[in-house]
Amino acid sequence: MLDTGVAADAVRDSPQRPRPALRAVLVGLVLVVVPLALIVPLLGLGPDGGDSPASAAPASAADPFARLLVALPVVLAACYLAGRLARRAGQPEVIGEIVAGVLLGPSLLGLLWPAGFAWLFPPAVVTAVNTLAQLGLIFFMYLVGTEMNLDSVRRRGLVAATVSQVNLALPALCGIALALGMYPSFGEGVGFVPFGLFLAVAMSVTAFPVLARILADRGLTETPLGALALTCAAIGDVVAWCVLTVVTALARNGDPSAVIVTIALTLAFVAAMVFAVRPLLARLLSGLTPAATLPILLGGVMLSALATNEIGIHPIFGAFLFGVIAPRALPSVTEASHRMQSVTVTLLLPLFFVYTGLHTRFGLIGTDARRWAWCALIVAVAVLSKWGGTAVAARLTGTDWRESLSLGALMNCRGLTELVVLNIGLQLGVISPTVFSMLVIMTLVSTIATGPGLSLVARLRRAPA
């Protein structure tokens, strides 16, 4: 609608320059006045508020939208800077963003500066952040769905299938073993079956998008190793999500017959989407501009998410499925998805990390040495089971040791996908906030260790045999 055509001659930009002396005075005035204008009212809102003078300070202290206008840029800035730091350390930006989001929560900011944390995230802002985070998650899962390449999965055949099954089986079994150990202390309020299955899923997940980014960064995407890793991650994720569907159905319904109904509805929904909605969508969208396509895609994502929510599983499954069936052959769809991606990834995903962070309380683990011991055990089990399981599976199919170890390092990258899984578990009540925090730590450690782990194996490769 803003494509007016007058923007063409907006490119030439010639500001008028007042005389130098006048300009200097203006600049000096501005450098004094404007910071004061910003700081004085903010002090009135600040953590030490109450002593502030009754100035011409506007009613922003009671204005939730103004508080949101403070919180959002802070989140953006923190994630942006952390992303740049991560890049400097040879990691993908998303790792820095995840860490920044978590640290803005009660785990660090809340511990070090509780008043500042409470001021930055009053209840109205938390509500807005949650809404935006959930929306962003849905759009993000749609985008992940659009990038899911099932053809390449089909083509890799036996090797990928074998590796991915073992790649999943070992961490899953270790997860169930962990659950057996943890359930007495941490399993209040939830049945053992969903708890155990959930830990199995949490151990086995690999973050497909983050992995893809790490491979792209290191130029490995087109190598056999990279392609194999992506394929295994894709297969593994699909299986893990299926199991998570069962966990969700169990947790939300409890009654086994209701669970079976939910599974049946899910399968019916998948079939409906693949066989009925997909061709209809392709017909509907063919010939439309990207501008006309975008509202249809947005509406479709939300309705699919609503459908899976109503069926009894999480909204993100519907969003993901819609992404898979969206007619990616149409350039208008690709363009519209691309436009959705910018705002989602830039503004909404950091809010999802903050949303995760707001529910993460390292303080819950506190000073309890037993809990930290469990935490350390979780991390160790997660890393070793993934690394070991993947490496062994790859070796069994004839890949050499070093490639197998590299693959294991890569598959440890749990990143963003794991956080999505963990949030589902927390929302459903399958895991407690304490276990959630421990698993977030595990996610951070295993994701941060991916790049360096890969470099370590590469160095081993260069060492004399």
Add this chain to the structure above:
Amino acid sequence: MLDTGVAADAVRDSPQRPRPALRAVLVGLVLVVVPLALIVPLLGLGPDGGDSPASAAPASAADPFARLLVALPVVLAACYLAGRLARRAGQPEVIGEIVAGVLLGPSLLGLLWPAGFAWLFPPAVVTAVNTLAQLGLIFFMYLVGTEMNLDSVRRRGLVAATVSQVNLALPALCGIALALGMYPSFGEGVGFVPFGLFLAVAMSVTAFPVLARILADRGLTETPLGALALTCAAIGDVVAWCVLTVVTALARNGDPSAVIVTIALTLAFVAAMVFAVRPLLARLLSGLTPAATLPILLGGVMLSALATNEIGIHPIFGAFLFGVIAPRALPSVTEASHRMQSVTVTLLLPLFFVYTGLHTRFGLIGTDARRWAWCALIVAVAVLSKWGGTAVAARLTGTDWRESLSLGALMNCRGLTELVVLNIGLQLGVISPTVFSMLVIMTLVSTIATGPGLSLVARLRRAPA
């Protein structure tokens, strides 16, 4: 971050086809099961809820996000369809979207189907819609700022200046006259000065973006008439916004010295943005990719909006100013703004129209004939003062009668900008919900009449002199 490179071979799309008989069974099953799966739980949530069976219905009735996933697609669909209808009627889509947004509120849906309206817009959804609408408005004003072409304003010189001043003066004076008449009945809780000034602004505003769209639709953008109209609208809007700043300062502070402080801070802020922030921003953004530019722009828009809010005027001024100073010569900025535009215009602006609609209650005007008389008078005064004032001013500068009348018809397009102004007035308490509703009606009528008015004048042009 999702730019993984593997998407390249995602273009080839070859679904496997199961045997036809099996497919038919699946489709039949799906056509029965899936609608049931969707409808049964929704009935449990529906307006007649309470009688619904205690099925495996999920806890969505208490799940605000699920309700949002219902409301948002409804809004998108209504605005999309209304936009297409408007297009069929020869109007720009945005007019249909505005009407749809208003009608989804208490003015129509709420009147005809109160239970459905309450179900669609529970308090949590209204809160989310408000947040998204305010964010969308801020991003939209930024985008309007990026398209504001001050160079072309400077070049048109005397004609545009004269026309725009008279174009503003007559409606403004009529607005004040209206205020004198309306203040006794409708002016409770606000001083006459802000009330009168506000009505003056409301009468004089022209919707620059909608006007630009109408001109583009009719191929008039490059004609002298079109360029003149846009320039007058631009000048007029800048003046109107300045007056609105004063109104806002008056309404928020009341104390005249505080108002002067606010005006001074505003001028200082404008100077700071133009002389200090603009070159800094250009230096910061040069050489960055669009993906790296977008978070900086988003953060900058929000911080500028926050600054003007803290100064004592509305957030949109800061957002608009940031758009004006953003270095549009940089292709990365243009690209990033373009990406912001898609989601803003597609998802957030319709929510702004709904936000407007949620506060519009034609029922407040009700069956009171006196109020409807005032409403009709407002509409007549608005349309005639704009049309007449513009036509006379254009005629005085030598434009022929028919072009002058066409210009008058065009300048009556108040559209979206007027809704922004009206919402500010309502938020500040300068106008009551009743007056707000009347002015919304005036906006709808004058905007809808723009295209037909232009066609009417065109027909007069073809009639024998």
